[in-house]
Amino acid sequence: MPSIIKPSIPLIPLAKNDLGLTIRNYEGSMSTLCAGCGHDSITAAIIRSFFEMSLPPERIAKISGIGCSSKTPTYFVSGAHGFNSVHGRMPSIATGANAANRSSIYIGISGDGDSLSIGAGQLVHAIRRNVDMVYLIENNGVYGLTKGQFSATADVGSRAKKGKANKVTPIDPALLAISLGASFVARSFSGDKEQLVPILKAAISHRGFALIDVISPCVQFNNHNGSTKSYSYVREHELKDIETSYVGEFSEITADLTQGNLTSVTLHDGSEVVFRSLPAGYDSHSRESAIAYINGAVARNEIPTGLLFIDEQAPDMHQVLETTSEALVDLSYESLCPGGGQLEKFNQSFK
Amino acid sequence: MPSIIKPSIPLIPLAKNDLGLTIRNYEGSMSTLCAGCGHDSITAAIIRSFFEMSLPPERIAKISGIGCSSKTPTYFVSGAHGFNSVHGRMPSIATGANAANRSSIYIGISGDGDSLSIGAGQLVHAIRRNVDMVYLIENNGVYGLTKGQFSATADVGSRAKKGKANKVTPIDPALLAISLGASFVARSFSGDKEQLVPILKAAISHRGFALIDVISPCVQFNNHNGSTKSYSYVREHELKDIETSYVGEFSEITADLTQGNLTSVTLHDGSEVVFRSLPAGYDSHSRESAIAYINGAVARNEIPTGLLFIDEQAPDMHQVLETTSEALVDLSYESLCPGGGQLEKFNQSFK
Amino acid sequence: MMASFGNQSTNADWLDSLPLSGLGKVNEFAIKFANVNGTGSASANNLVLKAIFRMGVPVSGKNLFPSNIQGLPTWFEIRVSESGFTARSSSPDIVVAMNPQTYRDDIVSIKPGGALLYDSSWPLSSDFERSDVLNVGVPLSRLCSEKFPDPRQRVLLRNVSYVGAVSGLIDLDYQILSELLNETFHSNPKLQKSNQIALEIGYQYVKESYVTPLPIRLEVRDLNAGKILIDGNTAISLGCVYAGATVAAWYPITPATSVSENFESLCERLRTVELSNPDGTVSNVKNFAVLQAEDEMAALGMVIGASWAGARAFTSTSGPGISLMNELLGLGYYAEIPAVIFDIQRTGPSTGMPTRVQQSDILLSAYASHGDTKHILLFPGNPNECFQFAVKAFDLADHFQTPVIVLSDLDIGMNDWVADEFTWDANYEWDRGRILGQEELSKIAKFQRYSDQDEEYVTSRTLPGKDSKGAFFTRGSGHDQFGNYTESPEDYIKVMERLLNKHKASVNWIPEPIVRIRDKAAIGVITIGSCEPAVLEALDHFEKDGIEMDYLRIRGFPFHQSVKSFIEDHEQTLVVEQNRDAQLRSLLILELGIDPNLLMSVLSYGGFPLTSDDVLTRAKRILKGWDRCPR
Amino acid sequence: MMASFGNQSTNADWLDSLPLSGLGKVNEFAIKFANVNGTGSASANNLVLKAIFRMGVPVSGKNLFPSNIQGLPTWFEIRVSESGFTARSSSPDIVVAMNPQTYRDDIVSIKPGGALLYDSSWPLSSDFERSDVLNVGVPLSRLCSEKFPDPRQRVLLRNVSYVGAVSGLIDLDYQILSELLNETFHSNPKLQKSNQIALEIGYQYVKESYVTPLPIRLEVRDLNAGKILIDGNTAISLGCVYAGATVAAWYPITPATSVSENFESLCERLRTVELSNPDGTVSNVKNFAVLQAEDEMAALGMVIGASWAGARAFTSTSGPGISLMNELLGLGYYAEIPAVIFDIQRTGPSTGMPTRVQQSDILLSAYASHGDTKHILLFPGNPNECFQFAVKAFDLADHFQTPVIVLSDLDIGMNDWVADEFTWDANYEWDRGRILGQEELSKIAKFQRYSDQDEEYVTSRTLPGKDSKGAFFTRGSGHDQFGNYTESPEDYIKVMERLLNKHKASVNWIPEPIVRIRDKAAIGVITIGSCEPAVLEALDHFEKDGIEMDYLRIRGFPFHQSVKSFIEDHEQTLVVEQNRDAQLRSLLILELGIDPNLLMSVLSYGGFPLTSDDVLTRAKRILKGWDRCPR
Ligand SMILES: Cc1ncc(C[n+]2csc(CCOP(=O)(O)OP(=O)(O)O)c2C)c(N)n1
Ligand SMILES: Cc1ncc(C[n+]2csc(CCOP(=O)(O)OP(=O)(O)O)c2C)c(N)n1
Ligand code: SF4
Ligand code: SF4
């Protein structure tokens, strides 16, 4: 019988992580995306990183907007709470959740439409607040779920399924984020798990807003020759300049590095991340050189990937707010209510 | 009798411009802003530039959002249509108006709250579309009309009237615009008409989106020592590096230039603008150097002003849309309706 | 035991054992195609639909698709009805089961005496056995694998094969199908050929293996003369072109997307003008601007900006978009700026079920925005009205200087309906309303925006870019009759009262309700939009049962007084609509001052197009509770 | 000829010629202060208000300010009423005219027999002459220029001087004023001194120049025992603190800004905890998070996110914000997430008149969002209820897992009202609703979000970050009882029907209406929010005229059945509200199934706080038209 039922995310046999969990504990329900959709590969990378980092599933909170990409939180870590909210408003919902409970690990999944059109305002301000979360844009240059309109990241000249060419300058989310003072900005490709997994790990370890722009081809509506977001184009043109490696928990990556400089970054949880950048002297701590590097690559029609910028010192939202280290949701009513005596004082002040 | 009635915008005696109009023809109704508000100085600069450029009042369309700044279109060119719309939505309204009637000259007036908080998404996309308009942000670092909350441009450490210090990183609208590929980005100071007037003229002559970020002190809520948007601070720290001069119609400026390079830019209406930049080799055509220059200045706690970036080649919205050169509003019904015969053909195609 | 199995048996036995209900269903039946979405089945199913249409038999197709791109169940239901009842049928006579995931439910849904067509390349589980339906197995996959080597092509051609099988089974005209394929692939002879082969495979197989045609079958008629097969969204986009709209601003959302996308392609074809440049080259210029906005607020902002500047401008959206547009709808209302909004309603609230139908934005649209507002609404009930009301919406918006919301829905908007051929009145002139040009301005002393009201409470406006004398300030803040800012209660009230009167006055331009009066019926039925076919069919059933009911379909808001009389003329009126909270009924009560006891609700809001059964069962339940029940 | 002019004459003649109405108004009168905004007059006027309060006389202050920061007319109206009628008075007995721009209208507004206090440093134009009022000229500017050299200080102190003059004229206790000044400037002896001098100047001048006190004057009473003077927004912010709210997200908007700003300052004081660091230093940590959002959509998004995570969270906004929140309100409703929204209503639509009052977001709030929704609403009518309902809103939101909108208004929110001292029940426990913790989860086999409904149709939820067993997916798209995505009509309907029932069930937790029943009154009056004082005063007038009416004030939605009985028990019911379209009446008709003919509207919507005259004139007009008119 011809079955269209797709296999769920492919599995590594049942190794256990530090929590004694297998990778199955990090899976979700079966994907309903198109066979071959880049978003599914990203899901697999997320599952792998969370497993390898031994994140307790209950500490993870998955939040998304609306779109094919925004459906994906259902497909990983079914033991984590998820929130598939409304189009373009994931940043504010994640901000509020984080304000209420800083103990959770927040991963926000969005699409290029969700984040850069309807959600642009909220994205800008979540960056500005440096909300402690991973913010992953599954970037395919189109509106997948509404069937193939150009998004704000569509390249000039790329063609939609109907053949019309895009003529509006795209927004580069990485460039935008760096200009706005984001504290962690990376880019990767859904088809390259070896790069994406360590970037994800670094993003989770980072305290503050970690934006990951993942080029994720839409096989339905944007996999044509004209498109720079297609598998073929990206495979040809992708620049894996700044390789990433997560020291200690993930050694396969470092083994792959054959050339260039290492940038060692100590993250807030004490873990070390080593980044390899091909351009001599690439400084992932300099906004200016990141901008120049990206602009340069774009001018050469290349897509720079890797950890483009990081600032470990930027205070996150809670540091700015000076919130207690305890999650606000865990405060008892007694510690919050000033009581009748205090109200009596208030009464006096209104006389 | 002690009168709180303020004088209207101060006038230059009745010289006439090429259209035979006096500056009074470019005035509006009396300002109801606070005495000394920076926004009123900007209004005066607008009046002067429009007068000196001999713009036909009926060709001007003034659009704004909501805020003290957004009230100002009432105060200039009463012979022009004005639209004081809703908070944060001026960009889309101007975009639509421009799509419908490309023959008008559009000036959008906004505040830092109006443009960078609630309106951030629309601003980003108006930039991206390169809508042919002047977009002026009257930037005071606060929400004036709602009485002094910090806006997204408030500097870290600046203090509101109530004494609370801002701790969130500000958004630099000029930097944001340049990163997004804006075709004209300038900054000035409301108190410096000699710089602002030629910038305004250049912006009007530019075909495409011309963003002018004008630091405009709010005397009520943000004129304290802690604030970098106050008169005193700006007077001390303002960097008039890149002087502007409008060749032909405004000669006072060029006379003021005493040093540095000249960048001559031919605009789409054929007029020439000459920009003087103090840093040797400042290239107003290079995004990268503009970004580096601004970042450098910010790092030195300085505010760079002048025409920071221009790209005269970027196609504006109508070029991208390939719209007819005639204003769409002027097309006759006959030229728009395909008629009954065509409908018959459609009927056949639905059989 | 199944009546028939595999590809060697015939259906002769089954024919004998058929229950009466399944017999002799010529041109009166429903077929359901159960597919997996993203496999190209939609075009195959449309082939069937169109072929039936060309056979001259009234027909409709309902696409029940998921909010997903590939891999989930999707159904296409075709209702064939010589007597013209083309509402969705509640259970199919024939199921073409192409989705193993949903076999069980699909097979259960077949009417006793009906037939099942399935891919017998693999055996059908005996769990699914039904003795009261004919099981027609066709080894579609096997047959196609043998013929077509390319796996991608094979998936697509398998769809055409089942069309061929259907053709053989129910006398769906093979010639027409074959022509349709040739038309579709006219530019690609290779594809033309393989499609013809696929069609042939399915057809031949059933002809060879079964006694055909089934008693459930088609016969040629000539009932579609002067008719076309069209969906409401295409009709709206055509209406926008004919209305002279030049600016469209929109944000993608199901099921409204095709309104603006179609408008753009129509304009690309009809409004692109060739210009010879001085250098001898030729360039195309466009007499329109379609802006894909960054969201719905921007879309409506652009429409308001463009309308303010004087263009006819519109946006298309659905529920979430209407929610987001609230603030700007209030601006348009209060500042009196024309705007046309097409809301193709889907199932709410929130994201809800994006590919399912409801009429559930009625109340929100009528009173959209904080503060006191009342908007003009139009409710098309079929593609003809979609076309006409689109044009009307622009006339109303211009004439009354206010946003007009056209509330269509997913069923009208995305499904193909048999409609009358569209006609165009050559004498039509657009109504731009009271716009003062230079000439008129030269005759008056001073222009004042909101003071010279006419008997319809409309004041004259001017357009920017034209004449300084007409300059005024448009604002959403308190303004007096002259357009000046005010905080004076009296000045504010003057404008607000005029707005209320203006809304009332617009009723004369709103399409009258469709009314069908029986003799002395005690019960009236009111409905709206895509509910019409199911309601009319239900009324027919009632009539056969001896209960006559009068019928009224609302087509716009404000309501005509005739709606009030209709209600008052009946002892009881049923209001049929697809939402939970009886939104149309609510609006009728509020705006016509109706005693709520006179209006009983028939609500069906699960998201599928309405069936006459939905109406019948609920109406009967309600009438049973009514003390003056006719039975 | 004016009765008195300049600073040398006395008012003895005027006293003799006084019309009866102006005589002997002890503790029963209104003063209007006409100022220019941004000149510091607000604090001076509040000084008067507070002093009257401390004299033990019921009083209220209405601030009629423009949407502007400096230079436009602003008025402050104080109503003194020993009998407790503290609604805004329609015309003042005394006008303190400090704004030359509005002299004419201000002077015209004085009741015959009243008095005018003006700055006689410049002569008053004879155009403004009124022979039926006493003109009290005090050369405030001149006197202050002589005393205070700094021009900035002079402007401010001139305000205190007119307070001194008022004190002399109407026996406003000088001692209390003097104490209040000392309290205000307790940290700045220099300012204390100059303010005392300014007070003295005005006082002495009138004492020396006029026969004081006027017959319109104050006498000490003891009617404010157990009372405080407070505005509703402050009360709400206190309520939020006491309810244990920890997250506030908001966007500035008049008149809601002070709710969140006050909450933040209260928390800064009450919820900042000192922590000693290991290195010996001390740092402050905060047990709250106040987020100034980028707009209202973000604000509500943050609230929904925080509530989903388990915090008590709220936002404060006004009309335009509610419009923008529509989509997210639908999400909260459908996905069943608590959220508390304070809407301090102002005059709509669109930007409207931001500093004027209305109750005109009622319908939009009740049904906010596309699709079918019904929200829980609370309508406080005074600062005490603002405090209580704020707490209640969180309990309701948590208990029923849904957004709760508290509809206050500008009059309650920003004006000072005499209120009962706030009390706190030491036994209060917050109602967090059905949240399953680890313990409960360990007892069940499998957690399913939307299936285990209780008799109130509430299902249990779990909080993220706690236990994997409780993990579920929250979504605004179609979901079944388990929280899984669905497009099945049956599953969808099940959830939607439960939501409807849940809304109905919440009525038991909604504050009962305030009801006052007279014996056998044929007419009932229903009102809402800040309308209460004016309505009660109007009823008093009617009663004096022999027409008794029953009274009911709605305090929440869904409505109690007692509201329906109230309406049914009267031949006619008037609904008094401040909007154009009778929004409360509409909601009553729809939700209680009332025959519209039973409800007559008394609408006053010009934007100023309601006066009893507004109610009386309109009610009389309506009753005249009613055939069973009592008179
Ligand atoms: C307010 C609103 N407007 C429009 C939509 C329709 N819509 C659903 S998904 C989507 C775009 C998704 O694009 P993207 O975020 O890039 O996700 P992708 O499907 O490409 O992964 C849109 C416009 C919606 N759900 N809500
Ligand atoms: C939707 C909406 N939210 C909030 C407001 C209230 N509001 C009016 S002006 C303003 C801020 C204005 O700040 P800015 O744009 O910087 O202008 P400024 O007054 O400082 O010139 C706000 C929040 C509003 N009018 N509409
Ligand atoms: S439409 Fe594109 S983005 Fe959506 S699931 Fe399919 S391949 Fe992925
Ligand atoms: S409040 Fe500030 S921004 Fe507003 S008018 Fe006054 S000085 Fe200008």
Ligand SMILES: [Mg+2]
């Ligand atoms: Mg996308």
Ligand SMILES: [Mg+2]
């Ligand atoms: Mg500002």
